[in-house]
Amino acid sequence: MFSPLLHGPRTFKSTIYLFVFLIVLYLIYIETTLPGYNRRLTTPPNHVSSSPSTAPPLALKPTSPPAEPRILLVSALFPLAKSKHSHEDYENWLGKFLKSITTPVYFYAPPSLSSMILSLRGSLPIYINTTFNSPFDISPLRGLENAYEHFHTIDREASYHNPELYAVWNAKPWLLDSAIKHLEEEKGEVYDYAFWNDAGSFRYDHVYTEWPNPSRVEEVWNIGVERVVEAGGFTESRGKMKNHLLFFPFTGMFGWAKRYWKEDDGPVDMDISEGSFFGGSPSTVSWWSETYYIYHDYYLRKGYFVGKDQTLINALFLLFPERVFGIWLDNPDATRIGIPGFDVGSMGKCGPPWWYYQWFLADGEERSVMSEKWLKDSNDYKSWLWQGWEWWNQRQECRSTRVFWLKDKLLGVFGRGWTVNRNVIV
Template structure:
């Protein structure tokens, strides 16, 4: 004979199971998506394009048609495979229905056309370099800085390799060169804890939970916002605000706009444009006013 479970224990077990089911549903439906959205501010996400995503072929209230101009000229040496470029180009060529005018080499033309499919595209294989095309022709500047960078980069690369201190990543090497030659570099520091903002309305940005510059998404892509037009910056800042509002409501519903009335008053201001800084000035802010770059022992 099997003894029955006491009524009190059975009731307690039922409550516990109910709470477990609700917790699982709440995490999977609300917390997990919100956490994924929050984490995107720390790690740059891989581009994802919905299968049914399309882009309108008109722009502006007058309905005028637009033509997108782009180019792809493969490097003679690249750390990425052609399959990588194929994947990235597909994210651009497949979902966008707007007519495209595309510069590339004769060897790449079949791949570009295959990725584009039946969508409108004009492929120009006349030029051997992107700098020879009409949009970029005449915009070239003195290449002295590029030649200097190439020489010093490989000088330190080879020296560190011989010494057994090169770890296979270019970032530490770049950091060393910048610290040894700070007068040659400028920077835009998206995580500057004390930014000199271009906007006088900076009170909200100072208290922003995303960064000192406000709700700016992943730091990895701040340069895109910095280089964009004012209209594009305003549109992107508005989008980031909406994404943050949605995520915040899921994490802390009592902090949502439906409760407070206005998220901006809680210190989550829109993304701001910061200023360009000389690297030497930046180093002295962090390391002290008396800091000077150490002498270079490898390349002068």
């Protein structure tokens, strides 16, 4: 018979506690007497053995770099009855464009020029559209010959302009937009960016090939978006903002007095925009083309001179600055450390200022090669003229200017309260 003391509540609890205590002591004894106890105790808790593992390595999914944007260049050549440049000049300039630039090209020309263009292009990608014999054949300009003849009578530069040249200039937005749409509809080819490039814009020797360089274009657009964000103009997703921006090179900037310009004041006859190169996403190119001809026709009806595309572009800059970004070689906001005031250019030796954008949008290695070439040519030319004046003869390599968002630039010039009321397109 069991003792009644062992059945009491207090005695039962004590027995349980004693039993648990003995088990804990036993486990401690077993743990501390196992082989290798001291080694495991002194091993840092986060130590990872360097001995080869017999387990198979984890299979990492390979990551591919993001695809470069697809870029299309669009250009045209229509013979003029009267031109500042000869046929030989244009053939020479075309060769520097078509023989060297590997980017796909969509080219408008009359049938009489197609064989020459194909010969210059060789095996590089090109699509030639021979539908139009004259820029007056495109839909926005059809039937405007008489109006453009009148423009020639009021053009302050009539001595070296003519009605056909006005038509060539004003055809660019439509030709660019039409090329993008045609390739997508007929060929199934879709591009991320498309640019108008004047046929005669490559006038000097260069080393550019894949131009404008896709990675550089992407970089410039990303900087453009950052400029919008920095200025507080960020109201949509970055992707949408990037898709809405239109790139233009600038040759100057509006003065303070233009803050009083109004929509009905018409085209702005100043050296601001460059019409030889511009572009963006397909949707932005379409917007630009539609907007351009709406205001072209509006100002034409009001009797304004709209023969020179730059003057109309300048007006659109004032009306839609939020859609435009670009570069300006002489931008005072650009960093110029180490460039003396007597240098050949505000950003060093950069070749012809009008075509600075060609260098700016090129691959980094090609920019370096061209910078060295320009610097060598400049120093070689001046060495005989300024012997003993090395401090004067020395020039700086070409540098990148600052990308800017036009709306922010204009607010800085005109004042933060500046705006232009739009009535034609709200």
